[in-house]
Amino acid sequence: MPVPDSPGSRWFSLFKLYEQSGTSPARSRIAALLEQAGIRLNGTSPWDIQVHDNRVFRRLMMDGALGLGEAYVDGWWDVGQLDEMILRLRRAHLDQSSFSWHGLMLHWRSVFFNLQSPWRAARVAAVH
Numbered sequence: 001m002p003v004p005d006s007p008g009s010r011w012f013s014l015f016k017l018y019e020q021s022g023t024s025p026a027r028s029r030i031a032a033l034l035e036q037a038g039i040r041l042n043g044t045s046p047w048d049i050q051v052h053d054n055r056v057f058r059r060l061m062m063d064g065a066l067g068l069g070e071a072y073v074d075g076w077w078d079v080g081q082l083d084e085m086i087l088r089l090r091r092a093h094l095d096q097s098s099f100s101w102h103g104l105m106l107h108w109r110s111v112f113f114n115l116q117s118p119w120r121a122a123r124v125a126a127v128h
Contacts, residue, residue, distance in 0.1 A: 024054070024057055024058070026057040026058055026060070026061045027041075027054065027057040029061075030057055030060060030061075033094055034049065034094075036094065037088040037089050037091065037092035038092075039085060046079075046080035046081040046084065047080070047084040047085040048079065048080075049077050049078075049079050049085065050077060050079065051076070051077050052075060052076055052078065053071075053074075053075075053076035053077070055071075055076060056068075056071040056076040056077050059071050
């Protein structure tokens with residue numbers, strides 16, 4: 001019997017489908033925040049972020065600026081003028097966390113549903 005979050009399970013397939021669809025609440029929240037800085041997802045301006053992998057939104061919610069940088073290095077997103085994008089983020093003070101219940105809920109959901117926890121790794125290793 002496959003582990004619920006293993007590649008052979010139905011839940012894993014549903015999770016991947018949801019993640020690949022690009023309609024996650026994390027994507028919507030991040031898009032709204034970026035709009036405050038004049039940055040659009042897949043927009044036409046050189047400072048607009050071009051998303052190549054929708055996992056970037058979950059990674060950003062989980063790891064913040066570090067996750068954004070790592071996703072950039074991994075090729076999950078790109079931008080024509082990285083310096084201009086960062087300048088716009090700084091001017092809009094998006095590098096400083098702002099409290100919102102919605103953001104807090106998304107953060108905790110990302111933490112609780114992180115499928116790559118040490119506990120789960122041990123469980124998967126025991127099955128294989």
